[in-house]
Amino acid sequence: xxxxxxxxxxxxxxxxxxxxxxxxxxxxLGRWEPLVWIAPxxxxxxxxxxxxxxxxxxxxxxxxxxxxxxxxxxxxxTDPTFQHALEHNARLLIAVPVLVLSALLLAVLxxxxxxxxxxxxxxxxLPYVLPIPVVAVIFGQLLQLNGLLNQALRGLDLGxxxxxxxxxxxxxxxxxxxxxxxxxxxxxxxxxxxRLLSLPAETFEAARIDGARFWRLHRxxxxxxxxxxxxxxxxVEAITMVSWVFNYVYVxxxxxxxxxxxxxVTELYIYQTDFQYSAPDLAAAAAVILFAATxxxxxxxxxxxxxxxxxxxx
Amino acid sequence: MxxxxxxxxxxxxxxxxxxxxxxFPIYVMVSAAFKTPTGFLDSPFSPPFHASLHGFRTAxxxxxxxxxxxxxxxxxASVAATLAIASLAAWGFSRWSxxxxxxxxxxxxxxMVVPPVVLLVPLYVFGADIQWTGTFxxxxxxxxxxxxxxxxxxxxxxxxxxxxxxxxxATIDGASSWAVFRRIVLPLSAAPLVTLGVxxxxxxxxxxxIALVFLNSDDSKKTLMVGITTFQSRYxxxxxxxxxxxxxxxxxxxxxxxxxxxxxxxxxxxGALKGE
Numbered sequence: 001x002x003x004x005x006x007x008x009x010x011x012x013x014x015x016x017x018x019x020x021x022x023x024x025x026x027x028x029l030g031r032w033e034p035l036v037w038i039a040p041x042x043x044x045x046x047x048x049x050x051x052x053x054x055x056x057x058x059x060x061x062x063x064x065x066x067x068x069x070x071x072x073x074x075x076x077x078t079d080p081t082f083q084h085a086l087e088h089n090a091r092l093l094i095a096v097p098v099l100v101l102s103a104l105l106l107a108v109l110x111x112x113x114x115x116x117x118x119x120x121x122x123x124x125x126l127p128y129v130l131p132i133p134v135v136a137v138i139f140g141q142l143l144q145l146n147g148l149l150n151q152a153l154r155g156l157d158l159g160x161x162x163x164x165x166x167x168x169x170x171x172x173x174x175x176x177x178x179x180x181x182x183x184x185x186x187x188x189x190x191x192x193x194x195r196l197l198s199l200p201a202e203t204f205e206a207a208r209i210d211g212a213r214f215w216r217l218h219r220x221x222x223x224x225x226x227x228x229x230x231x232x233x234x235x236v237e238a239i240t241m242v243s244w245v246f247n248y249v250y251v252x253x254x255x256x257x258x259x260x261x262x263x264x265v266t267e268l269y270i271y272q273t274d275f276q277y278s279a280p281d282l283a284a285a286a287a288v289i290l291f292a293a294t295x296x297x298x299x300x301x302x303x304x305x306x307x308x309x310x311x312x313x314x
Numbered sequence: 315m316x317x318x319x320x321x322x323x324x325x326x327x328x329x330x331x332x333x334x335x336x337x338f339p340i341y342v343m344v345s346a347a348f349k350t351p352t353g354f355l356d357s358p359f360s361p362p363f364h365a366s367l368h369g370f371r372t373a374x375x376x377x378x379x380x381x382x383x384x385x386x387x388x389x390x391a392s393v394a395a396t397l398a399i400a401s402l403a404a405w406g407f408s409r410w411s412x413x414x415x416x417x418x419x420x421x422x423x424x425x426m427v428v429p430p431v432v433l434l435v436p437l438y439v440f441g442a443d444i445q446w447t448g449t450f451x452x453x454x455x456x457x458x459x460x461x462x463x464x465x466x467x468x469x470x471x472x473x474x475x476x477x478x479x480x481x482x483x484a485t486i487d488g489a490s491s492w493a494v495f496r497r498i499v500l501p502l503s504a505a506p507l508v509t510l511g512v513x514x515x516x517x518x519x520x521x522x523x524i525a526l527v528f529l530n531s532d533d534s535k536k537t538l539m540v541g542i543t544t545f546q547s548r549y550x551x552x553x554x555x556x557x558x559x560x561x562x563x564x565x566x567x568x569x570x571x572x573x574x575x576x577x578x579x580x581x582x583x584x585g586a587l588k589g590e
Contacts, residue, residue, distance in 0.1 A: 031412065033406075033410060033491065034406040034407070034409065034410040034412050034415075035406070035412075036406070037402050037403060037405055037406025037409075038402075038403045038406040038407065038418075040399045040402060040403070041399045041400060041402065041403035041462050041466055042403070044399065044455065044458055044459045044462060045422070045425065045459055045462055045463065047455070047459065048433060048437070048455070048456055048458075048459025048460065049425050049428065049433065049459065051436070051440070052432075052433040052436045052437055053432075053433070053436075055436035055439070055440070056432065056433070056435055056436045059435065059436060059439070105328070106328075106329070106332055109325050109328060109329055110329070112325065114322070114325055114326060114329065116329075117329070119333070120329045120330075120332065120333050122575065123332075123333035123336050123337055124332055124333060124336050125578075125579070126336055126337070126340065126568075126571070127336050127339075127340075128582075129516060129567055129568070129570075129571045129578065130340070130520075130564060130567065130568075131519065131520035131522075131539055131542075131563060131564065131567065132520060132522065133520075133522050133539045133542050133543060133563075134343075134542065134560045134563055134564050135339070137542060137543075137546050137556065137560055138339045138340075138342065138343050138557075138560065139339065140546070141342075141553060141556070141557075142339060142342065148342060148358050148359070151358065152359070182335070182336075182339075185336075186336070187582065190579055190582065190583060191582075191583055194579065194583045214321065239427050243427075243429035243431070243432075244429060246431060246522075246523050247522045247523065250522065250523075250526070250543070251522070251542075251543055251546075254543075254546075254547065255543075267429065267431040267523075270431050270432075270434075270435065271431060271434075271523070271527075274434070274435050274438070275438075275527060280435055280438075280439065283435050284435050284436070287431065287432045287435050288432075290429060290431070290432055291428070291429075291432045294427060294428060294429055294432075297427065298424045298427050298428075301424070301426075301427055302420070302423065302424055
């Protein structure tokens, strides 16, 4: 407590023993002091987020500086390319359950502490630290019609399933989904494993002594313990699929979202509309829609974040 | 007993398969980087028995060193600024309680998930208005802004764990809040600061979208990630050259990962679990 400070110095007795130290000159900020510390961060955040979001909404309601109401939104929503982009983001969400289940399996296996688990942990996590553009270029090379994957398939006499993974509109988005899963899986594994390692060992010992085998042990003991971390991962990955896949799509499709618009996603749509077709008003409208979609997810994120933080800080 | 052995084998097999799948594309990248173009076409999967530096020479003779330097500059400047600004703010949030503090912190946390593409449309107009597009300073400012929410959140949760008594004792001794921050809080926070630095380094180094929008027009201003996408179309028949470029771009990140694995893990997990 700051109040105690003056009290100690002016206590009778101390005055006699020691000459009162002249208090160092100090700027008295009083209750405004925290604001001074926060101000630099606040200013930057207000500019990057606050200013941008206000401007974005204004821009989305105007055309060449003139108020047009919801016209930009009407044009955007009725644009088939935009509809495809939204649909593709929705389809990418299929990756989320795949990610959760695979990450759970791997985390549980690593948690068993088999020989070499540390090595496997390092390997499984590695893709997550690689730059997405790098990953996208490598997979671009691997998945081309005459790329490495198909050469291998043909070499194994499996030429029949050597599809044009990135060039065939039916396959391109699935191939993309696969790349995203490859890259994002490590995050889930590390997250789940970190949680498992932080749990008291007795939980598992008791169940083991009871004779619970692999499947039952993990289904009824391990997974329930991971509830909040799984929820967190689901929300983070859902946000990724809806609004953070630009890098994959841009690099793999060379900025086109192709073939045709088979891998078009909302972010790329906004980017193209603004920077390639120079229609910032329409891009702003699409961005507002994407922002609204993320707001919903932010709501979930927020509730889970709070629950998880609350649950782990004992 | 037998089924137990079979179970163990299956588990090992699954882990091995997962590691192989994770590693294979990286193996292809590194091994192709050391081949000649014809050597790569002949045997794309084999290890590079006759190692050639053709690819690396091509990459280094192009603009690669320039892009590398740009990335180093942008990354170090924006991460340093973020750490400084975020620790000041985190101290403000954790030392004093004031009205609206929790609401402000919550708002900050929720900003963590705003997709950058949403902010780019107005920021680009702004940059053009004051003629800052194509400058590093605007990009650094945006990077700092995007990293701040998570950074402030993480440091605040850590600062809160510093024993109150330590701070009070210093205050009673007449230390100003700056002195407490400088001589007590920061020295105690070395580990979380390193963790945060590593996570942010990773993010900026790998960032593509913003660099693409603001630094794409001038070849000498590009970052590595933008450069890579240029490089891919420039050398689309010379796979070893592309892979050498990718290897060079990945090297700093992987080095950081190898030497600082625990910082990575701690930092990335801290968003979900508690601050530290």
